[in-house]
Amino acid sequence: NAGxxxxxxxxxxxxxxxxxxxxxxxxxxxYMYWYRQDPGMGLRLIHYSVGEGTTAKGEVPDGYxxxxxxxxxxxxxxxxxxxxxxxxxFCASSPPTGTFQETQYFGPGTRxxxx
Amino acid sequence: AQSVTQPDIHITVSEGASLELRCNxxxxxxxxxxxxxxxxxxxxxxxxxxxxxxxxxxxxxxxxAEFKRSQSSFNLRKPSVHWSDAAEYFCAVGFPSGGSxxxxxxxxxxLIVHP
Numbered sequence: 001n002a003g004x005x006x007x008x009x010x011x012x013x014x015x016x017x018x019x020x021x022x023x024x025x026x027x028x029x030x031y032m033y034w035y036r037q038d039p040g041m042g043l044r045l046i047h048y049s050v051g052e053g054t055t056a057k058g059e060v061p062d063g064y065x066x067x068x069x070x071x072x073x074x075x076x077x078x079x080x081x082x083x084x085x086x087x088x089x090f091c092a093s094s095p096p097t098g099t100f101q102e103t104q105y106f107g108p109g110t111r112x113x114x115x
Numbered sequence: 116a117q118s119v120t121q122p123d124i125h126i127t128v129s130e131g132a133s134l135e136l137r138c139n140x141x142x143x144x145x146x147x148x149x150x151x152x153x154x155x156x157x158x159x160x161x162x163x164x165x166x167x168x169x170x171x172x173x174x175x176x177x178x179x180a181e182f183k184r185s186q187s188s189f190n191l192r193k194p195s196v197h198w199s200d201a202a203e204y205f206c207a208v209g210f211p212s213g214g215s216x217x218x219x220x221x222x223x224x225x226l227i228v229h230p
Contacts, residue, residue: 004158035220040124042205042222043159058217090158103149104207104218106158 001026004107006091012113013081021076021110023091031094032074033058033104034066036087043090049074081114088112117142117210121221128196129229136191136224138206147209147216148189150180153223154202162204165189176200201228 007022023032030051035043035058045058049068063085065077074093078085088111092104118141128134140146147166151159163174170182180191189206203223209216 033217040222042121043220045217045219048217059219092159103161103164104151104159106151106160108158 003027004091004093004105006089006107006110008110009108010111010113012115013078014115015082017081018077018079019081019112020078021089021091021112023074023076023093023107024072025074025091025093025105026072027093027105028071029093029095029105030071032068033092033094034064034074034076035090035092036060036085037090037109038087046076046089081112083114086112086114117146117208117219119206119208119219119221121204121206121224123224124222125225125227127227127229130198131195134191134193134196134200134226136204136206136226138189138191138208138221140187140189140206140208142187142208142210145182145184146211147218148180148182149207149209149218150174150178150189150191151205151207151220152176152202153205159205162191196226196228198228198230201226 004025033048034046044060047066049055052071055066067075091107094104120139149164150162153159205223206221207218209218
């Protein structure tokens with residue numbers, strides 16, 4: 001099992017450019033999440049999904065969109081990148097609530113620099 | 116409002132000394148509780164978790180945590196720290212949200228280990 005993988009590992013964008021971050025998991029997990037990590041701020045939830053075809057906003061959703069067309073993939077899009085979106089982005093997945101297996105499994109992260 | 120607090124931004128200990136990292140939460144009921152560790156440049160790895168039952172939980176790498184309902188705390192402990200424990204530690208709390216328990220992370224505590 002590869003677990004949770006993220007593509008790309010590192011990216012540099014210019015202000016106004018768009019990009020999509022891909023997260024894939026091979027554990028058949030229902031839940032998937034996108035977080036951003038900034039110094040001194042911990043992990044903040046951007047969007048999450050509780051199943052294929054469903055998404056919901058987290059704490060800091062502005063400027064991002066997501067899609068969960070396939071159960072194993074969760075895409076994070078930046079339509080018009082801004083310097084404030086410079087961050088490390090982590091994807092995670094977990095089994096559904098109520099299974100008492102709610103551990104999140106994290107990907108290795110994507111470092112994004114917006115100039 | 117629901118919240119998670121890690122009061123210590125940095126903790127410095129000598130190798131072999133004991134360790135306690137603090138985590139407090141604000142919520143009216145018992146949430147799901149987690150501790151994760153992040154090594155430099157890596158994703159997050161689960162150390163331990165608490166859902167119910169025995170309030171003292173054992174985790175990997177010799178860590179343990181104790182849930183104290185009266186203090187709304189879930190502090191992480193280790194009796195003897197090794198240099199390889201130097202990392203960022205995150206407390207996460209799962210609060211119910213529309214039938215799910217979406218984790219909220221604290222801002223993290225950076226552990227520095229002196230030889």
